[in-house]
Amino acid sequence: xxxxxxxxxxxxxxxxxxxxxxxxxxxxxxxxxxxxxxxxxxxxxxxxxxxxxxxxxxxxxxxxxxxxxx
Amino acid sequence: xxxxxxxxxxxxxxxxxxxxxxxxxxxxxxxxxxxxxxxxxxxxxxxxxxxxxxxxxxxxxxxxxxxxxxxxxxxxxxxxxxxxxxxxxxxxxxxxxxxxxxxxxxxxxxxxxxxxxxxxxxxxxxxxxxxxxxxxxxxxxxxxxxxxxxxxxxxxxxxxxxxxxxxxxxxxxxxxxxxxxxxxxxxxxxxxxxxxxxxxxxxxxxxxxxxxxxxxxxxxxxxxxxxxxxxxxxxxxxxxxxxxxxxxxxxxxxxxxxxxxxxxxxxxxxxxxxxxxxxxxxxxxxxxxxxxxxxxxxxxxxxxxxxxxxxxxxxxxxxxxxxxxxxxxxxxxxxxxxxxxxxxxxxxxxxxxxxxxxxxxxxxxxxxxx
Numbered sequence: 001x002x003x004x005x006x007x008x009x010x011x012x013x014x015x016x017x018x019x020x021x022x023x024x025x026x027x028x029x030x031x032x033x034x035x036x037x038x039x040x041x042x043x044x045x046x047x048x049x050x051x052x053x054x055x056x057x058x059x060x061x062x063x064x065x066x067x068x069x070x
Numbered sequence: 071x072x073x074x075x076x077x078x079x080x081x082x083x084x085x086x087x088x089x090x091x092x093x094x095x096x097x098x099x100x101x102x103x104x105x106x107x108x109x110x111x112x113x114x115x116x117x118x119x120x121x122x123x124x125x126x127x128x129x130x131x132x133x134x135x136x137x138x139x140x141x142x143x144x145x146x147x148x149x150x151x152x153x154x155x156x157x158x159x160x161x162x163x164x165x166x167x168x169x170x171x172x173x174x175x176x177x178x179x180x181x182x183x184x185x186x187x188x189x190x191x192x193x194x195x196x197x198x199x200x201x202x203x204x205x206x207x208x209x210x211x212x213x214x215x216x217x218x219x220x221x222x223x224x225x226x227x228x229x230x231x232x233x234x235x236x237x238x239x240x241x242x243x244x245x246x247x248x249x250x251x252x253x254x255x256x257x258x259x260x261x262x263x264x265x266x267x268x269x270x271x272x273x274x275x276x277x278x279x280x281x282x283x284x285x286x287x288x289x290x291x292x293x294x295x296x297x298x299x300x301x302x303x304x305x306x307x308x309x310x311x312x313x314x315x316x317x318x319x320x321x322x323x324x325x326x327x328x329x330x331x332x333x334x335x336x337x338x339x340x341x342x343x344x345x346x347x348x349x350x351x352x353x354x355x356x357x358x359x360x361x362x363x364x365x366x367x368x369x370x371x372x373x374x375x376x377x378x379x380x381x382x383x384x385x386x387x388x389x390x391x392x393x394x395x396x397x398x399x400x401x402x403x404x405x406x407x408x409x410x411x412x413x414x415x416x417x418x419x420x421x422x423x424x425x426x427x428x429x430x431x432x433x434x435x436x437x438x439x440x
Contacts, residue, residue: 005265007412026409035394035414037401042409062265 002045002069006060010034014056017067021049029067030054043069085127089340096338097122100233109240113213116328117233120335131336138336141329146221146228151330152214153298158323159214159425160302161315163393165277167419170266173373173381174416178423180369181389182431184209184362192354197347200224203435205351208235209358210428211242211392217334218295219432223439229338230348234355239392245356246399249363250387253371260408261382263416271307278303285430292433299429362390366420381416388417391424 010032017029023043030041047069054066078084100118104111124132131138145151168174189206197205200223207219208231216235220228238245251259278300286293305315370386384403388396397417404413 008415035398035418037394037398037414039401039412039414040405040409044410062268 002047003065004067006062006064006066008034009061012054012056012058012060015052015054017049019049019052082127089344090125093121093125093340110236112327113236113331116331117335120332121338124336124339138332141333142336145329146333149218149221151326152218153294154326155214156295157298157302158319160299161306161319163303163422166269167415168423169269169273169277171419174419175423177366177370177386177389177420178427181362181366181424182427183365184358185431187361188354188358191357195350200439201227204231205354206358207432208355209362211239211390212425212428215428215432222436226342229334229343230351232334234352238355238359242392242395243399245359246363246387247403249360250367250384253367254383256407258383259404262411263382274307289430289433291436292430295429363387382413385417385420389420389424391428393421397421
């Protein structure tokens with residue numbers, strides 16, 4: 001299991017994966033907005049998305065697990 | 071003949087000089103940059119129009135009692151507006167990254183070495199001490215501070231210094247990357263920093279008060295800028311005065327920005343602006359900026375030699391203020407070297423520390439020179 005936390009406080013602009021998707025390392029899983037900048041959050045490893053805990057518009061913190069991979 | 075002059079002497083066009091027209095062209099360039107290129111439009115548009123309108127003959131706008139004179143004299147010469155802008159900036163600044171990693175304060179200070187490098191460079195080029203200080207401060211990449219210092223030390227340079235400062239700030243995405251790349255390896259740029267700790271609300275409330283005590287005691291002349299900056303920050307972090315926070319960073323800031331832009335622009339008349347010294351300001355401004363970026367990166371590398379918790383040296387480049395653009399540029403450079411690298415918040419530390427550093431450098435110049 002690999003948990004992807006928000007790298008910083010920010011607002012979720014879009015969630016780019018859904019449960020069941022296969023992702024490769026450095027694929028975009030989610031886009032955040034912080035400091036008026038769009039920040040893409042990349043998958044740290046290959047895997048299958050098992051859980052997505054964020055929706056567009058959510059404000060997330062560094063302790064928020066955004067996506068879980070297995 | 072005398073009668074003809076009496077009739078037509080009051081018409082502006084008779085008094086128009088080539089200098090006026092050249093200044094209009096400069097104003098048009100500023101309009102173009104602001105409107106078409108999106109270069110700091112909130113400032114360059116009013117500054118540009120100030121330049122344009124101040125360069126008509128016989129208007130009296132910039133003479134004692136004239137409208138622009140009033141903006142300049144009461145807003146800038148009395149040093150009223152830059153601190154009011156700092157109030158708004160304080161109400162927008164999150165000191166969290168600095169509190170979580172106080173080492174970054176040093177990086178914000180390191181970038182000010184560029185200010186001093188350009189200061190000595192300008193002295194060698196024949197500027198007097200006060201003028202050299204104003205040129206050096208451009209390296210701090212902070213508009214209100216540059217205006218504050220010039221109004222204090224060398225009002226004749228105010229227009230050139232502020233336009234140079236705002237133009238170069240807009241060029242941060244072009245100036246920082248080549249310098250930062252030259253001084254770092256790809257491996258260094260790819261370095262991921264450890265996650266920052268969460269900062270409590272109490273810490274964020276104590277910070278502006280404690281920082282005021284330390285900074286103002288050390289450099290009393292930085293008080294107008296620092297006190298207002300920290301007040302704005304306390305407004306925001308206390309959460310108790312939402313109305314004051316909002317008015318500081320929105321309405322008040324917008325209103326004084328218009329007065330500041332017009333006041334600064336109106337100082338740029340043909341006689342004062344079209345000189346070799348102005349060109350020198352622009353040349354040395356880039357030098358100041360480049361040195362500031364380089365010293366931030368190099369001090370970050372030096373710091374890494376002595377500390378266990380290493381920093382990505384790129385964040386040193388964010389020590390030139392230009393908040394938050396410098397931090398964004400640094401983030402993008404880090405992500406380019408390694409997509410898993412999220413430097414934005416780490417870079418915000420030196421970035422906001424740079425604002426404080428520049429205000430302190432300005433205060434130090436004022437107390438040393440006046």
